Structures are given as C-alpha cells and as structure tokens.
Amino acid sequence: MKKRIGYIGLGLMGKPIARNIMRAGYPLTVHNRSQAPVEELVADGAQPADSPLAVAEVSDVVFTNLPDSPDVEQVVLGPNGVIEGCRPGMIFIDNSTIKPETARSIASKLAEVDVSALDAPVSGGDVGAKAGTLAIMVGGPRDTFDSILPIFQAMGKTITYVGESGAGQVAKACNQIMVAAQMVAMGELILLAQKSGVDPRRVIDAIQGGAAQCWALDVKPQRIFAGERQPGFKAYMQHKDLGIVLDTARAYGMPLPATVVVMQLFEAMLQMGMEDLDNSGVIGVLEVMANERLILEAENQ
Amino acid sequence: MKKRIGYIGLGLMGKPIARNIMRAGYPLTVHNRSQAPVEELVADGAQPADSPLAVAEVSDVVFTNLPDSPDVEQVVLGPNGVIEGCRPGMIFIDNSTIKPETARSIASKLAEVDVSALDAPVSGGDVGAKAGTLAIMVGGPRDTFDSILPIFQAMGKTITYVGESGAGQVAKACNQIMVAAQMVAMGELILLAQKSGVDPRRVIDAIQGGAAQCWALDVKPQRIFAGERQPGFKAYMQHKDLGIVLDTARAYGMPLPATVVVMQLFEAMLQMGMEDLDNSGVIGVLEVMANERLILEAENQ
Numbered sequence: 001m002k003k004r005i006g007y008i009g010l011g012l013m014g015k016p017i018a019r020n021i022m023r024a025g026y027p028l029t030v031h032n033r034s035q036a037p038v039e040e041l042v043a044d045g046a047q048p049a050d051s052p053l054a055v056a057e058v059s060d061v062v063f064t065n066l067p068d069s070p071d072v073e074q075v076v077l078g079p080n081g082v083i084e085g086c087r088p089g090m091i092f093i094d095n096s097t098i099k100p101e102t103a104r105s106i107a108s109k110l111a112e113v114d115v116s117a118l119d120a121p122v123s124g125g126d127v128g129a130k131a132g133t134l135a136i137m138v139g140g141p142r143d144t145f146d147s148i149l150p151i152f153q154a155m156g157k158t159i160t161y162v163g164e165s166g167a168g169q170v171a172k173a174c175n176q177i178m179v180a181a182q183m184v185a186m187g188e189l190i191l192l193a194q195k196s197g198v199d200p201r202r203v204i205d206a207i208q209g210g211a212a213q214c215w216a217l218d219v220k221p222q223r224i225f226a227g228e229r230q231p232g233f234k235a236y237m238q239h240k241d242l243g244i245v246l247d248t249a250r251a252y253g254m255p256l257p258a259t260v261v262v263m264q265l266f267e268a269m270l271q272m273g274m275e276d277l278d279n280s281g282v283i284g285v286l287e288v289m290a291n292e293r294l295i296l297e298a299e300n301q
Numbered sequence: 302m303k304k305r306i307g308y309i310g311l312g313l314m315g316k317p318i319a320r321n322i323m324r325a326g327y328p329l330t331v332h333n334r335s336q337a338p339v340e341e342l343v344a345d346g347a348q349p350a351d352s353p354l355a356v357a358e359v360s361d362v363v364f365t366n367l368p369d370s371p372d373v374e375q376v377v378l379g380p381n382g383v384i385e386g387c388r389p390g391m392i393f394i395d396n397s398t399i400k401p402e403t404a405r406s407i408a409s410k411l412a413e414v415d416v417s418a419l420d421a422p423v424s425g426g427d428v429g430a431k432a433g434t435l436a437i438m439v440g441g442p443r444d445t446f447d448s449i450l451p452i453f454q455a456m457g458k459t460i461t462y463v464g465e466s467g468a469g470q471v472a473k474a475c476n477q478i479m480v481a482a483q484m485v486a487m488g489e490l491i492l493l494a495q496k497s498g499v500d501p502r503r504v505i506d507a508i509q510g511g512a513a514q515c516w517a518l519d520v521k522p523q524r525i526f527a528g529e530r531q532p533g534f535k536a537y538m539q540h541k542d543l544g545i546v547l548d549t550a551r552a553y554g555m556p557l558p559a560t561v562v563v564m565q566l567f568e569a570m571l572q573m574g575m576e577d578l579d580n581s582g583v584i585g586v587l588e589v590m591a592n593e594r595l596i597l598e599a600e601n602q
Contacts, residue, residue: 100497123511135511137504158510162503170499171507174490178483178513184559185482189475192546195553196401198471202463203438206472209459210424210436211534212479214515233512245493252496255590258485261562289556 002026005151006059008052008075008082009096010037012231013122014065016129017095017155021063022046024154031055052076056085061148062092068240069098076106088114091144097121097237099244100139100166100173101251107140107165116144119165121172122156123179125233127219133157137175139167173248176241180262180279182216183238187283190224191290200294201225220280227296232278239266239275303327306452307360309353309376309383310397311338313532314423315366317430318396318456322364323347325455332356353377357386362452363393369541370399377407389415392445398422398538400545401440401467401474402552408441408466417445420466422473423457424480426534428520434458438476440468474549477542481563481580483517484539488584491525492591501595502526521581528597533579540567540576 002025007018010032018041022028028046031054032038038048049055052075056062062082066072072094076082082092092115094103100119107117118140128134134156138145145161152159162171189207193200201221208217223229242263249256268285269275277284287293303326308319311333319342323329329347332355333339339349350356353376357363363383367373373395377383383393393416395404401420408418419441429435435457439446446462453460463472490508494501502522509518524530543564550557569586570576578585588594 123508123513125512128511135508137507158507160503160507162507163499167499167503168507170494170497171504174494174504175508175511175513177490177493178486178508178515178518181482181486181559182479182513182515185479188555188557188560189478192478192550192553192555192557193471193475195555196471196549198464198468202461202468203472203475206438206459206461206463206469207424207436207476207479210429210476211426211516212424212476212483214479214483215512216515217479248497249493252493253591254489254493254496254593255587256489256493257566257587257590258482258559258562259489261559265558286556286558289558290554292555 003060003151004029004058006049006055006062007065008032008055008063009065010041011065012126013129014095015041016126017065018046019044020132020154021151026151029055029058051080052082053080053085056082056090060090061151062090063095065095067096067237069102072096072098073102073106077109083110083113086113086115090115091148092117093120093148095120095122097172097241097244098169100169100248103139103169104166116141117165118144118148119168120152121168123172123175124156136160137162137168137171139163139169140165170248173245176245177256177259179216180238180242180266181258182214183279183282184262184265186216186220186280187286190221190283191286191292191294194294195290195292216280224280224283224294225297227298229277229281229284231276232280234275235266235269235277235279235281236275238279239270242266304361304452305330305359307350307356307363308366309333309356309364310366311342312366313427314430315396316342317427318366319347320345321433321455322452327452330356330359352381353383354381354386357383357391361391362449363391364396366396368397368538370403373397373399374403374407378410384411384414387414387416391416392449393418394421394449396421396423398473398542398545399470401470401549404440404470405467417442418466419445419449420469421453422469424473424476425457437461438463438469438472440464440470441466471549474546477539477546478557478560480517481539481543481567482559483515484580484583485563485566487517487521487581488587491522491584492587492593492595495595496591496593517581525581525584525595526598528599530578530582530585532577533581535576536567536570536578536580536582537576539580540571543567
C-alpha cells in the first residue's frame with residue numbers, strides 16, 4: 001500500500017510539491033495557516049487537517065515547507081505540533097531551508113520518539129516545483145532516504161543523498177551562495193552594458209552560451225527586460241537564506257568575502273522596500289546606486 | 302574562392318581556433334612570438350610569416366588573439382604591424398579580450414585605410430576553443446559581420462552580433478563579471494561544505510541540477526577535487542579582464558559592488574604566486590584565508 005503523506009506549508013513551493021505527490025498516487029492530508037491553498041488541494045482530492053498534530057495522526061510521512069527555522073521548530077515541537085501526533089516508525093521530512101543546526105536538533109528530538117527525520121531542502125524555484133524538476137538535497141539516515149526515494153522522485157529530478165542529519169541544509173546553504181552571487185552578477189552586468197551604450201539583451205544573447213552560462217541567465221533576463229520583477233523566489237527569502245549561510249560560516253570559522261557583499265545588497269533591497277520582489281530584482285538596488293533605470297522592452301519599441 | 306586567413310597569436314586559445322579555421326578549408330598564414338605553435342600548425346598545412354605585416358600582405362582576413370590591449374595596439378599599429386601590410390578591403394578581427402575603448406580606437410585608425418574591423422572576443426575556455434563550441438561576441442559594422450559569419454561558424458557555436466565597434470568587448474567584460482563571480486562563489490561554497498563536515502563532492506552533485514547550475518559547476522569541480530589547478534584559463538588573464546571590467550565601469554560611472562571584491566581575491570591570488578593557475582584556483586586564496594586545505598580525492602580513498 002502507498003504511504004499516507006501529510007504536507008504542512010502550502011506556499012509558493014509547498015503547494016505545487018504537495019500536488020505532485022498527490023498526482024503520483026499518494027493519499028494526501030494538508031495543513032496551512034491560510035485556507036485558500038488548502039481548499040485548492042482539497043478540490044483536487046486531498047484531505048484537510050486543522051493542526052500539524054492532526055496531520056501527523058493520519059500520516060506515515062509528514063513533510064513541512066515553512067519560511068524559517070523558528071517556524072519549523074514551532075510546527076514540529078510546539079503545542080499541537082507534529083511530535084504530539086506522531087508514533088514510532090513515522091518519518092518526518094523538512095523541505096524548508098533552515099539552519100543546519102536547527103535541522104540536527106529537531107532530528108535528535110524526533111529520534112527520542114522513534115521518528116526518523118530527513119532535511120530535504122529543494123532548489124529550482126516555483127517553476128521547478130510545478131514541473132517536478134527540483135533539485136532535492138537530503139541529510140539524515142541513509143535507510144530512511146532509500147525508503148522515501150520514490151516520493152522524492154515525484155517531486156524532483158536531481159535527488160542527492162548528501163550525508164548525515166543537517167547535510168542537506170549545508171548543501172542548500174552552499175547552493176544559495178552560488179544563486180545569490182549569480183543574481184548580483186547578472187544585475188551588475190546588465191546595467192554595465194546599458195551604461196556603456198550597448199543593448200543588454202544582445203549581451204545576454206552573446207554570453208549565455210559560453211563560460212558564463214547559468215540557470216539564472218537562462219531563466220531570468222527575459223522577465224527583467226519585460227519589467228517583471230514579481231517572484232519566483234522572494235528577495236526576503238533570499239536574504240533569510242544568506243543569513244543562514246553567514247551564520248553557518250561564522251559557526252565553522254569560514255570567511256566568505258564575496259558572499260558578505262552580496263548579502264549587503266539584499267539587505268539594501270529589503271530596506272528599499274523591495275522585499276516581495278523576485279531575487280533577480282536585486283538589480284533595483286544597483287539601479288539606485290548607479291542612478292540608472294533599466295530601459296524596458298516596451299519602451300524600446 | 303575561400304578567403305585567405307591570417308592568424309596572429311597562437312596561445313591556449315589562438316592555436317586551436319586557428320586550427321579549426323584551417324580544418325574548415327581556409328588557406329591559413331600564422332605568426333607567433335614563440336615558434337613552437339607555429340611549427341605545429343605548419344606541420345598541419347599552414348604557412349608561417351615572420352611579422353604581422355607579412356601576415357597581412359598575404360591575407361584577406363587577419364585575426365589577432367593576444368594577451369592585452371597594448372599587445373593588440375602594437376601588433377596592429379606598431380612597426381611591422383598589420384596596418385603596414387594591409388590594403389583597402391581587408392578585414393581585421395580581434396579575438397583578444399581588450400578594453401572597449403582600445404577596440405574602438407584601433408577600428409577607427411584602420412577605417413582610415415579602408416580596413417573594416419570587428420572586435421570578436423570569445424568565451425568557453427580552451428575546451429570550447431578545441432571543440433569549436435566557443436561563444437563569440439561581435440562588435441563592428443554589420444555587413445562585415447555577415448561576410449565573416451561562415452568563418453565564425455568554424456570557430457564557435459553561439460555567434461552574436463552585439464552592436465557597433467567595441468560592443469563585443471563590452472559583452473566580454475559583462476561575461477567576465479559572471480564568470481569570475483561563479484569561480485569565487487564555487488570556492489566559497491566548496492570550502493564552507495568541508496568546514497561544516499560535509500563532503501563537498503556530494504554538495505556539488507546536489508546543487509548542480511538546481512538554480513545554482515552553471516558552466517563552472519559543470520566543468521571545474523572534478524578538476525579541483527583531483528588537485529588539478531592548471532589552466533584552462535589563467536588567473537592572471539582573469540585578473541587582467543577584471544581590470545578591463547572595472548576600468549570600463551569607472552569610465553561610464555557604474556558601481557560594481559560585488560565585482561570589486563571578486564577582483565580583490567584575484568589580486569590576492571596573483572600576490573600569492575598563483576598567477577599561472579586556472580581561474581578556479583582562486584579557491585587557494587580562500588584556503589589561506591580560512592586556514593583550511595581542501596582534502597583531495599586521492600587522500601580520501
């Protein structure tokens with residue numbers, strides 16, 4: 001019989017992931033603070049539950065997908081939390097991006113009640129979540145990972161067992177170093193092209209087939225040139241993730257001389273009121289710094 | 302009849318590019334300061350010439366591929382330079398990465414003797430040069446570009462007309478912002494993983510299929526983990542290119558807050574005596590900063 005799945009946290013990423021799990025034939029129970037996405041998934045055949053506890057009671061595997069470390073702690077270990085509804089043998093999987101040390105401490109508390117935990121953050125944006133092509137980076141017991149692999153395969157394409165508890169979150173922190181660096185570099189190069197009197201669209205065409213090639217250059221420029229800065233992946237989440245990166249680096253004594261500057265630009269982005277824009281919208285900070293506004297496609301015609 | 306091609310500067314990039322042009326059936330004359338690569342190409346059927354002037358005298362199209370702006374100026378405009386051997390209707394194409402303003406000033410001097418010039422820097426490394434899969438970004442007169450397209454197609458895969466004279470060099474400067482940012486981010490994330498007690502190889506496996514995906518992560522990590530830091534693309538060339546980026550940005554009043562830090566790390570790399578290593582070897586600067594040595598594959602077995 002197929003495992004019964006619970007999914008808590010139906011945001012930009014959680015909702016399409018939960019839907020893909022359901023489409024793969026798993027019975028699904030869902031919970032979310034706001035009701036709209038719950039109703040959407042219930043219309044597609046999911047069961048609603050009114051607390052994390054209630055989700056855990058009827059599930060063999062409980063997923064969470066929440067904004068930050070304290071949210072996951074609260075939903076798992078707090079009142080009416082997953083831990084109150086679980087039983088020995090249940091599996092807990094966190095798709096959120098949180099601190100590696102929080103992932104480890106939650107896993108160790110769940111281990112006391114014989115619940116095995118995986119940290120399984122994802123990358124690939126809302127586009128990847130919908131298409132089921134996410135990269136999933138997993139930390140925790142290897143045998144638990146093996147038993148969950150078919151479910152991961154319903155959610156993503158590149159599924160990697162990274163190592164012990166917390167290792168998935170370390171991989172995600174590493175991922176965010178590269179992603180954020182690319183967003184800032186993309187902003188700098190687009191505006192430099194325009195300032196130099198060269199059409200940035202042509203520059204993107206010219207460079208995306210060479211050594212600069214990256215997912216960011218493949219996916220984001222057409223949206224930026226169209227004046228579309230809605231997420232995608234919200235700037236305040238990018239900022240939060242970079243906070244995890246720098247906290248982790250400090251804990252282990254690792255200087256990150258380029259990432260700190262990238263973080264400062266996202267810090268500025270939040271202060272300028274652009275926290276709900278896509279992370280590629282960091283070009284907006286550079287526009288202010290350069291006193292230059294990117295000419296949009298519509299204005300060019 | 303096929304155009305007669307001259308190629309001046311047979312380095313890591315120039316030699317394989319010249320060879321691909323010859324393989325496409327163009328009669329080729331070559332010149333280089335050191336003789337070894339000349340002899341290699343002559344053995345394959347090229348003609349040697351003992352000066353840029355002599356190359357130009359027997360060629361319809363003259364290419365250069367040289368380290369820096371003053372080298373191109375010298376070879377084109379100096380004594381025994383291309384300009385002394387050219388005739389009206391000849392075409393000059395520079396595959397070097399130099400300052401956009403130098404590219405424009407050379408083009409304007411050549412225009413006075415009815416020679417049309419294209420700036421056509423490339424990206425894709427020695428790997429792309431050999432495989433004929435380079436990205437080529439071109440600035441100059443559109444009709445000259447159109448007449449040269451078949452030759453570019455023998456050298457590369459993504460061939461983009463960017464705009465007027467100098468626009469190819471602006472695109473290449475933009476390219477280098479992204480490339481250098483990725484090299485530094487890759488170094489930071491690999492060492493952060495190791496410092497956190499997680500196998501960096503697994504982290505690379507985990508992240509290269511997601512939003513962090515890039516050419517650098519596709520190509521470089523296996524070499525880094527094997528302890529192989531030979532070029533590829535030399536650090537002192539990356540440093541030189543970032544100098545062009547920052548000079549251009551200053552000329553147009555464009556702040557590049559992340560790129561300046563990236564430049565500082567390549568500055569340090571040169572000072573530490575690592576100038577002849579691959580640009581991905583910038584991880585060596587971070588190793589010193591973190592007092593952490595990357596554990597190589599051989600030591601892990």
